[in-house]
Amino acid sequence: MKKLLAVLLVVAGFALAQEAKVPKFSIGLDMPVFSWVSANDDGAVTSLFGFNFALGVSYRSYFSPLEIEKGSGYWEAGTVVLIDPYVGAGYDYRISEQLYAGAGLDVFPLHPLLYGGYGLFLTFVPNLHIGMYLF
Numbered sequence: 001m002k003k004l005l006a007v008l009l010v011v012a013g014f015a016l017a018q019e020a021k022v023p024k025f026s027i028g029l030d031m032p033v034f035s036w037v038s039a040n041d042d043g044a045v046t047s048l049f050g051f052n053f054a055l056g057v058s059y060r061s062y063f064s065p066l067e068i069e070k071g072s073g074y075w076e077a078g079t080v081v082l083i084d085p086y087v088g089a090g091y092d093y094r095i096s097e098q099l100y101a102g103a104g105l106d107v108f109p110l111h112p113l114l115y116g117g118y119g120l121f122l123t124f125v126p127n128l129h130i131g132m133y134l135f
Contacts (some may be wrong), residue, residue, distance in 0.1 A: 017113065021097060023135050026050070028131020031076065032058040033115060040065055043132070045094070054080035056097070066094050076104070082114045084110055090127075 020043035026035045035050025035058070044065030052058045058078035066072045071093035079085050090104020093094035105126050 023133035030129035
């Protein structure tokens, strides 16, 4: 009887276990507006690479995988207008399986050279962002 109960519990556990969804793309009001997602087997996001709203490319890497209902710090790098580089850091929180939100600070080191005195105001750019994962 105990063996039968153990077998039934194991079978029920496999039946109830769901396979983790692994996101393939990300879209949002974020530096990478459209990106390809790298995730681990559990569906936790490890990095993003894609295009940003400022006609450039962006790469974001999380310090620890971004799991559902958990947050993680990140660093990112990319360009705007194809040739103007930036680096940044921040924190994202994965609200649900599909939604994430966060905040960060981007640094544009060439802006003082490109824009003169006004460039100092454009060197450090704080941001709030929200996005959605697509499966």
